[in-house]
Amino acid sequence: MMQGTEYGDDNLKTAMTRELRERLVEAQKEGRPLRVYCGFDPRTADLHLGHTVPMRKMRQFQELGHDVVFLVGNFTSLIGDPSDKDVLRPQLTAEQVAENARTYAEQAYRILEKDKTRIAFNAEWLSKLTFEDLIKLSSNFTIQQFLTRENFRKRWDKGDALYMHELFYSIMQGYDAYALKADVQIGGTDQLFNIVTAARKIMTYLDAKPNIAIILGILPGTDGTVKMSKSLGNHIPILTGPEDMYGKVMSIPDAAMPQYSRLVTRWTPDVIHAMESALKEGTLHPRDAKMKLAWEITSAFYSDEAANDAQEAFVRLFQKGDVPEEMAEFGLDAAMPLADLLVATGMAESKSQARRLIDQKGVKLDGEVLTDARAAVPHAGVLQVGKRNYVRIIEK
Template sequence: MKAIDVEAQLQVLMQGTEYGDAQLAAKMRAELRERLLLGRPLRVYCGYDPTATDLHLGHTITMRKLRQFQELGHEVTFLIGSYTALVGDPSDKNRARPVLTEEQVNENARSYSEQAFRVLDREKTVVRANGEWLSKLSLVELIRLAQNFTVQQFLVRDNFAKRMQNGDPIFLHETFYALMQGYDACAMQTDVQVGGTDQLFNIIVAGRKLQEALGQRPQVGIITGILPGTDGVLRMSKSTGNHIPVATTAEDMYGKLMSVPDAALNVYMRLVTRWSPAAVQRMEEQIASGALHPRDGKMQLAHEITEVFYGADGAAQGQAHFERVFQRRELPDDMPVLAVVAGTKLVDFVVAEGLVPTKSEARRLIKQGGIKLGGVAVADTEMLLQLGEATVIQVGKRKFARLMP
């Protein structure tokens, strides 16, 4: 492999990485260069604990990085944390995760994998589950692995330290997680592990230390940045309501991407798109110089990301829908038709039809003028539906339906 090829790969693979420490970043970059100079495909993986079925764009950041490794000819393993999910990763949690059953994990894994293949190349992806090796560990083997760590190493972690300060419990099984994840790297003898910043301890400390203890060359950690949600500030999360689901519609994804603040565009460009570092830099410079309006740059971004998940036709449909509804203020052509029984409470109706997840959310939207009938904002949270003719209901910015009496 030529040195110029290695430098080109480094530029792509290190884009969007975030270590929180310049020395660690330089060390990982140097070690990755050494591995690439070997001239063989690297063994790369990322582990995913299927604790839920619904993914959002934030979950796909590491998948995008794996796809980059695939496109550069490296061997990628999509590791399902069938065993680690039974424990639950405490890395970004201030309280213990609920323990899942094996049946729940298996069901979630099926949904997770299918959504992941919207990003990954199915033909170039090896799918494994860490139950293959973790289920075979004896108690003696587990104790020997644990001898490589101290209790203090776990307690200084930010989330555990906060629990200690607050007097919240830290359960013993939670300390097993980093050890289990670290052993994944040993079992597969990996060169590279990809993960978010919340996985820094598990990858850099646990994984590398166990590999070294077992006579393997410590893996390179590729640590990706965290994607902010549609508010542009908080980490994307379903619980905060600022997420963009993967399993949605092209129109919804495009519209939500257009709602992302201009200040967050560069993060989305670096973490979610297929654009090269040079292309990202070029767009940033065009926006900064005024040669490209941020709105137009955002439309290119929304089209690119929507195309990743829904193809060129889906991206075109999403853009056309956005231009029609939000720029020209026209009603969408493909509204669902919903029958209304006279006297039905509006709050009950929008929840029953799936337009709003909960009644409390429906009431909040009404108070904020976020639900409209015939283009007029509803003000009464106790309103009863009495329709004399067909009427269009709008919920939020992107949901429309035609109501029939």
């Protein structure tokens, strides 16, 4: 249960481990499962592999017989969680939140067991809180506590605005834990304040037993360094195809493999330890280890057969140097700069991302590296971006 946890404080981890063990014993005596939840704010329509880290932990609790709640933050999304941002998040409308929330549960069922998962929406109780309720809940916190948070401190030091409604987010999340009568709350390291400080304080204030925090590491993107994010283009969508998922996992740096193994696989600690030992001893090549990792992740979302097919396609295409026989086609406009072409073909989400790909020598035409983002594509041919993305450029 504690695999993949990161608290940044050994004493806190020891305390949470002890409390979890005690709560398990207590629940067993009472003849009940633990109530475990994690909240997801539907600020975008699609989930990526980073979102699935807490879901994988929820699935572990399900398999051990505990009660799991997938909480859709359709009310907290109206504010936007400032935990991982050092700038103000844009506020969404109720209509935007509703549309995004519509797809969340179905995507979650790719990991969670549908018949064992309860879906809840926090507007059910947060929308009913009165101004008096908010005053009483807020009285448990000081401004200084919020300013100890790194993201708020950065904005304060830069003279950037901090808005009052941003402070309410932690209080609202703390009330979620109370409303759900949660034994365990799961979240990433960016949720440490919200879960350990806010939720436990509010539950204690309201005469409830404080929840136990399972704080997980943050999954890096395919670059292996910064948090996986669609806006950065380093994400692995869970709605992508098996071949693309397999290939994207194969593109991560070797150094990121331990985090991926602990956070997004079904592997037990002994399996992970054996692989890491083999890598350290030199009896397992990093490429082979990564292929096992890519197969495992793809299989978890699709099937063993799909993972086998994806692996065979990867070997055929990238290890043997084959170019796919079938690929999308795009009519070439001779006046179109390369950066514009990458955006137009969908191989880059923005011109800035296109320029980065070009600067990193990740764009080729018929095997030749293209280096000028402003220059027109010289001729028709097979345009390749990275290791997996191809489009056939044809003359109009």
